Amino acid sequence: MGSNGTAPIPGTTLFDGVQAQKGYALNKMCYSFNDADNRATFRFDEVGYMLRYGLSPEQIAAIRKRDVLALLALGGNVYYLAKFAGILGLDVQDLGAAQTGMSKQAFQDRLVAQNLQPASWGGHADARAAQWQESLAA
Amino acid sequence: MGSNGTAPIPGTTLFDGVQAQKGYALNKMCYSFNDADNRATFRFDEVGYMLRYGLSPEQIAAIRKRDVLALLALGGNVYYLAKFAGILGLDVQDLGAAQTGMSKQAFQDRLVAQNLQPASWGGHADARAAQWQESLAA
């Protein structure tokens, strides 16, 4: 159940109050990466920097492992985590590949293949979201 | 005319967009006085501190003269100016006396005298605001 009582969307964690509470320290650290000096300080001593921001042991481990799915589960918000990814020199397709367990090339190919979708809208109960899940399961 | 096309209230400047634009630098400086180190820095070199915050020459002069009415006219907001008054060790009755041209004792006496107002409400067009103006003019 989502925070507003609606069915969850597979493969998706909405950044709601529950996640925002879990991830506050983690996100605050990532927000600090807007500043180049902070990025350099983090690179120099990752664990020290994380401890100063009060990250949990699980969050520290997930940052060390560059485990994006774990960071999301631990309250990370994609907009702030993107700044962490920036430090690592990863783009959003690297992240997409990492999260879906695909190679970057396969992830990119799948993006291009999205263009083959029909242009016509199937009405109120559009089947696209369900189709997507099926294609993932296949 | 007030910013929303209503008649002005005598002796009163509403802190609206017009004032907020004029006073941004001044108010930002006063907001910094929440911090004790900043208060000490200001005390040590008032003009240098004001120049760093980009105050206008008129605002600098009004701060130097501790001229509260001028500071309000120049876009100062009472909530932030109160922090400047705090540096000077002035309380709100000192400020009230300074703004009304009364002695502090006279200002305090007038406050106590407010208790003599009638307790009954005169209806929609209450005369209290008008009476106050007359008492000031008298």
Added chain:
Amino acid sequence: MARIVGGLTTSHVPAIGGAIAKGRQQEPYWKPFFDGFVPVRAWLAEHKPDIAVVFYNDHGLNFFLDKMPTFAVGAAPQYRNADEGWGIPTLPPFRGHPQLSWHIINRLVEREFDITTCQEMLVDHAFTLPLKLFWPEGACPVATVPVCINTVQFPLPSAKRCMALGRAVGEAIASWDSDSKVVVIGSGGLSHQLDGERAGFINKPFDLKFMDSLVSEPDWVTRYSIHELVEQAGTQGVELLMWLAARAAVPGPVRRVHGNYHIPISNTAAGMLALEPVA
């Protein structure tokens, strides 16, 4: 479902903080003010709320003009008081209640209130002093949810909008799946003006009528525009919006448990009300 045991409203003059710190409650200047709280403490001892939702206005501690919200709701595990620049003593942090905060936030956005959500938030004298007045002994026994209404920079939200906010907060609390008891606090006013040649303005008949209206006719004051409220109650008297929001959060008709009104404390007509729902 959670239950709102009542609404408490009070002025929050900073000097109160100094008077408490220096133990002046029984001096002639302060006694008529502090004595007003004694019956309310008895009422609180009887009803024992678990949580206080506090409508207050920030005076330039947590918010500056770079990001000035109309309505802000705290969602932090604790709220720190801090130096406001004029040396009133800083109080220890207050416990938050993130679960109730998020419940209120979710309901308010659903009801089309465009709030600012604060997972970290400094709270000033307007938040801390009422808690200290209602619970003077030791650590504050209630968890808290701060709801901040802009009175710093015009345009301010109308009385009608603040009343709607209060009502929506009350309905959110009442829909919260918990057996907690919640008290709603409104902190501000009554009539006073600190700035300009009109400094020292106080309007006793207006204040008394307003206090009365919260029991007899809660939407009475919504007939006035913000401009008219400043005219009647002074530039800072407009803080009565906090009283209105707190009253509106208490469901249905209310009964006056206790009240007090005293002129002057500092430059202010100091008022206090304790209201409870008519069972």
Added chain:
Amino acid sequence: MARIVGGLTTSHVPAIGGAIAKGRQQEPYWKPFFDGFVPVRAWLAEHKPDIAVVFYNDHGLNFFLDKMPTFAVGAAPQYRNADEGWGIPTLPPFRGHPQLSWHIINRLVEREFDITTCQEMLVDHAFTLPLKLFWPEGACPVATVPVCINTVQFPLPSAKRCMALGRAVGEAIASWDSDSKVVVIGSGGLSHQLDGERAGFINKPFDLKFMDSLVSEPDWVTRYSIHELVEQAGTQGVELLMWLAARAAVPGPVRRVHGNYHIPISNTAAGMLALEPVA
């Protein structure tokens, strides 16, 4: 009174900034995207707006979770772009228009929008890139008013509420005593999702239907809850709220001047629309 000459909507993928900086507009990957803007520039050269009101969503540059507004309106003389952490080039500051900002702010609060007012505000790629796409040469020729809508933290404002905001902004502009010409910009979307196992999700039929609806039936998308919009358009596709607000700001029925849709740019279905009021 000021006149709204039209509404422009576009995606704002950060990689666009890099492509512009490196002059890659004619490379095969980028050409189908950048070519879409050519006819719009001709339209802009003809209509010469003086001011752009930009609906966009901040991605963690100016706002953090300590103070996260639902709706924020800029009121600064200029808006600085700044380092967002992943090295896209920083653009020079954009000119503000405080007079129009305050006019909009006053009208919005009057209409019970509980906005956050920002007299100082950093603007990120979502604000800067559309301006660079529509006016690629030299300094940006229009003054700007940023209007930021929260898409970072749930609860988000509903599509219905964003549409009402857009309409109120449009009415505020139309009531502004000025002979300025104003263009409204919506920056975001279309369907994409960056996070989770569902990363890479794109919904072409939904996007095309949505683009079409903005001309034929602007409130079509308000039938969906935010949750349903995420399901249809992805966690970041919900940025389509900016398109909706921009469309709603343009009064009455509109005509499509130009449009473009291309899959993929980065992880995104990149869309663009130029709409003008039916005279």
